[in-house]
Amino acid sequence: MTLNKPRYEGKRYRLDRPELLAPAGNLEKLKFAVHYGADAVYIGGQKYGLRSGADNFSFEEMREGVEFAARYGAKVFVATNIYAHNEDIEGLEAYLRKLEEVGIAAIIAADPAIVETAQRVAPGLEVHLSTQQSVLNWRTVQFWKEEGLPRVVLARETSLEEIAEIKSHVDIEIEAFIHGAMCSSFSGRCVLSNHFTDRDSNRGGCCQSCRWKYDLYVDGDTIAEDQEQPFTMGSKDLCMIRHIPELIEVGVDSFKIEGRMKSLHYVATVVNAYRQAIDAYFADPAGYELKPEWLEEVHKAANRPLNTGFFFDTPGTEDHIYEPEEKAAPYDFAGVVLEYDEQTGLAVIQQRNHFKPGQEIEFFGPGGTFFKQTVGELHDRDGQPLDAARHPLQEIVLRVSQPVKPMDMMRKRVR
Template sequence: MSQALVHNATRGTGKRQRLAKPELLAPAGSLEKLKFAVHYGADAVYIGGQKYGLRSNADNFSFEEMREGVEFAAKYGAKVFVATNIYAHQEDLDGITSYLKELEDAGIAAIIAADPAIVELAQQVAPKLEVHLSTQQSTMNWQAVQFWKEEGLPRVVLAREATMNEIREMKARVDVELEVFIHGAMCSSVSGRCVLSNHFTDRDSNRGGCCQSCRWKYDLHADEQSIMEPGDNLFTMGSKDLCMIQHIPDLIEAGVDSFKIEGRMKSIHYVASVVNVYRQAIDAYMESPEEYELLPEWVEDIGKAANRPLNTGFFYAVPGSEEHIYEAEEKPAPYDFAAIVTDYDEATGIATVQQRSPFRPGMEVEFFGPGGRRFIQQVTEITDEEGNSLSVARHPLQKIRIATLQPVSPLDLMRKRLS
């Protein structure tokens, strides 16, 4: 178990304490996304299996895919966690024992659980699996953290509503790993405990069926009459997304052990972009805290992958009305994921890319890869694999050849600037 602070000198010398490097934990909604998350710098990824998780609509993993994911992650020294974070009805527990044992056999490092029945059962039947307490337990005080430590859990995933001061106190009082969401979507309900989806669609949010009803568009009524004027935008209840890239020093100094990114339903572009930025920021601070500075390109790159406006959640203050989205959302930056680099010929300077959304000659695109490598260029001539010139790359997954201004590597990504 990692410690919040590791002394590099005896007390009384006045020397600065050396901070432990936090884990960067990324979402992976599919095996492909897992590989990109790890390749772009994640220390660990969390995934969902075919059962017992809260993202039933994600491309959840079979046991065979889990084994492949574990094997791939191990090459990078990374770990794989599995979300088993439903609140279970009795019928949900059928088969849970064999499921947990299979996770253990597949090499999964830990499960993320909320229901005490699943927590206790995992400790009994799959002792090699660490059990991390899910954010669904809404843990916001050090006494609760102490309780779960005494129950044998090495890590607690805090509620998104926990403040920076509360995190500091938890870490000072309890020697246990703390995992904290630092980027991604926020729930309009406390720690995801929502029943709107149940009410409107009979889909249970706490059993993996959330219909995102807070993002729906609503009319406003008073005394059974609409109070909206013709042409008014319909009302939504969604919150802005969380982003802590500007506050990496605070998180590390507070002793947070694991920086968690939300987004198992998000794209490869989102996962790679966000992981890439936080990886650079964490490494830069750990290398030289005194000389650390936030680079503008980090904030810019986060914006290129953002789906909604961003804020700092509950870390410094309770979000007010200005931290919610009431009208039509606008993408913060006009960029879209266009292609994945699959090969590069150094002799010709020609890259082979796999199309993920249409692009054409004349478009401005940006190539980027792990560690902050990136450059912008205009697309010149493009051809298919047989060398035929194309006016547009229109077919999904088609292999396209394109000249690049700088060398690129497999798994680099290309995004396009939208006009």
Template sequence: MSKKLKRPEVLAPAGTLEKLKVAISYGADAVYIGGDAYGLRSRAGNFSFDEMREGVAFAKSHGAKVYVAANMVTHEGNEIGAGQWFRTLRDIGISAVIVSDPALIAIAASEAKGLPIHLSTQASATNYETLAFWQKLGLERVVLAREVSMAELAEIRKNTDVEIEAFVHGAMCISYSGRCVLSNYMSKRDANRGGCSQSCRWKYDLYDMPFGAERHSVVGEIPEAFSMSAVDMSMIAHVPELIENGVDSFKIEGRMKSIHYVSTVSNVYKKAVDAYLESRETFEQIKPALVDELWKVAQRELATGFYYGKPSENEQLFGARRKIPQYKFVGEVVSFDENTMTATVRQRNVITTGDEIEFYGPNFRHVTATVENLRNEDGERIDRAPNPMELLTMTVPEKVVVGDMIRKNGSGLINLYEKDGVGKTVRA
């Protein structure tokens, strides 16, 4: 490569302390979490101050950072106590807070001096003049609005030295920069104060309402009930463009997702960054495998959001849907005996003798195996283990490592890379 490229940070979601440790172990350079106030994920496993301290200590021991999302929109009275809360985060060692509300930004800046502030995507920053405005107020990083295109991102980078954080993977809100009030009306839960019920993903009846005539339901006349749900974002095929355009932090959505999701996606984007910084050829060689890996945790179809044009009906979930392969997370390795090639695993889902499974670990390591010599905690040979969190042993064909995850192989994996080189949604 002709120019020295900056290594972007891989920033993973961490809804719990367990997920924080998994994300960092699987390659995340930083994680973002929620506290007990001021965030937008009230149903996530938000962190107490003691959990934050443990998380920060773990992150520092691995050379990683912890950010706290405090991106709610405040109403009168919501800001009470914010100054002390931000000071506590600073003293714990949180690397930055992610904020959208100007009142909270002002409080954090004035009452918790020394605590870095990042602008949340909820603030809808879409141009470099906006970044310059926030930079003058002391913010050092801006999370761009998800509606920013790749061309706009490139222009922003040319005109500012503010750190740029951009979403690269995960769920997309149907509303502009996530500022939606649908949940407020449908379930009386304020989406902008942490209570979103994701009403856009519900199924709705549709009615034909001809002028001057009675309405009638069209249930049965259309492939499926109507929703306002977007497909998920995946920019794995476009990591080179993001790096070349100077994105400082690759943000992965999903604080409420499983450790299977967090470990897989952190692992994939870390490997993608490493591969591209080695060479374009290295990245192109591994790209199909990276795309395949992401499909193993996909819950919805995947597209590139607004980066390469405005999403169309192909980026919405309705009509005939492509089958998403169901890879099931079944356990994790807690010890390994090289002499007997026996792995002790903590089970998370049903494991059966004869199952085709895959062990995966940091740095994109994979070992495939067939479940053999399955035994329970008492050492008894069993054919089926149905009870979650039970300790089991099994023989494996290759060395595995403590902390490796195990998934049960699915069928019919869709290789998005082969079907569409730019990574956009293709309907079967």
């Protein structure tokens, strides 16, 4: 893995190459994101974030995550990106001071009250402006720079051409989402969830109502009987791995992957693919080519069909999902390598999904480690034979056809 080395300018840094910024819904995901190549990870604490459904982090877990990331030269950011109501203000100062104390590098904030409070009470925390502010133009970016912010996370609706214009006017770090779920509402500022379920999207409670199934009506009359399937209105997911050179050359400073609610397998797979693509570009910009296996890996973790969002044009009807579609990824996460014995060729696998002898499996790890094999005999730690790996987190002994390392992952084909 090629580490991202910051060079410091005053109180902040400039990156020699784009930062790969990964999501982490819990401490295990943070560790795997960093191990698989993330330069930085963004997480949620137990207050002030927009993913109340994620596991989220205690201060003790944050400290452990910061210490783990530091061993790889990586950083940890905390999302504090709610729009605060009056009752949210009490305790904010103490919370921000504690984030600074445990070693968090930056917060991601949208509400000016949180921005100002962090600058005043926790000056060691960088403040990055959240995409929830829907920044689309260079004058707004300039405004936030003058307010002392070193980085702006652009709205997902910003095009590549608009990013180039922003970078030509303002010397500031620009972060952009380059992979993951898109929202049917503008920059995620949705009120459907509030109306349908009394769960506030802008305070962390989005119920993903755009993914629900609906009946359609015309002039008060249902047309459901004419539908083979109920109607949905979600966006296809964003994927820019085909366009790494354009993103780098236009000046995006931080490549952000969406998905604090996504699985461990998703985080590791997607980070691994983008890490390899970014490093390959910087190793030989003139000779860079997209490797088919990077794109294949991304598709193995995809939850929905993929597109390029707003980067090149405004999404049309073909960029939305109007009826339930088959899950894109034909693979399931099956296990994590805990140990490997070179003498015997035996690996200890922590089970994450059912697998059994005779199934085809794949092993993969950071930097492109990859091979396939068929599951052979299975045993438990005591040497007792097993007809299948049935129990979550059970430790299974399996002979592997090639060397593996701790934190390598195993998946199985499901169709």
